[in-house]
Amino acid sequence: MTAPPSLALALRAMAFNNAWANHRLLAACAGLSQAEFEAERVGFFPSIQATLNHILIVDRFYVDAMEGGTLGPAAFTDRVPCPRLAELRPAQAAVDRRLVAFCESLGDEGAARIVAVHRGSHVQRDRADRLLLHLFQHQVHHRGQAHAMLSGTSVKPPQLDEFFPEGEAPLRATEFAELGWSEEEVWGR
Known part of the structure; x- marks a missing residue:
């Protein structure tokens, strides 16, 4: 009988899957004109552009924290850091690679590592695995909105x-x- 996959392997696979889904969605969006990308639509954020930029911003916020950084609320200063898809695709791919690398570095014990998340008024301390699950859920949620x-x-x-x-x-x-x-x-074979 084969051993069940470890938590570290599952988190790595989720990070890869997350990057793959972002790649697929952004590749499809490449078929949009700039006007279609920016057009007002029904969703939590008012456009595909705003939704995809929100995903990028939140990824940068959490990945920075997991890497030990102190970016904190500064991540949210510019609500549309990549107004054009040609800028957004490489920026999202870069943060996706950082997330994969973080998950690859975890090991089974690292998932319980405490991460300091700089929230401006306070520093939240939480386990890496909990933050990762939150981040993956956030991605799925907003990618679904962009998909719609x-x-x-x-x-x-x-x-x-x-x-x-x-x-x-x-x-x-x-x-x-x-x-x-x-x-x-x-x-990880």
């Missing part, structure tokens, strides 16, 4: 509700190649 907004455009929204079934590796091989990944890297 995208369905109101001429661009077909990509499928984002997939994880990594082993038998479906050929279906993601092209995107993994674009990201510079292998199945072995994702699963």
Whole structure:
């Protein structure tokens, strides 16, 4: 019988899956004009542009904290740090790589590491695994909103509700190649 996957492996896989979903969504958004990207739509944030920039901002906030940084509320100074998709895609990919690297560095004991999150008026201290689960949920929530907004455009929204079934590796091989990944890297084999 094979040993069950560790928490560290699960968090790593979630970080890779998160980056893959961002890659898919942003690649689809590349089919939008700037006007469509900025157009007012129904959602928590008023546009695809604002929603995707919010994801980036929050990622930067939490990833910085998990890396030991003190960015804190300064992360929220500019609500649209990347007004054009051509700027947003590499910025999101960069923070996604940082998140993957953080998760790769955890090990089983590191998931319980206490992270200092600078909130401005106070420093919140929380376990890395709890912050990671919160961050992944935040991503899924807002990517879903952007996905729904995208369905109101001429661009077909990509499928984002997939994880990594082993038998479906050929279906993601092209995107993994674009990201510079292998199945072995994702699963730590």
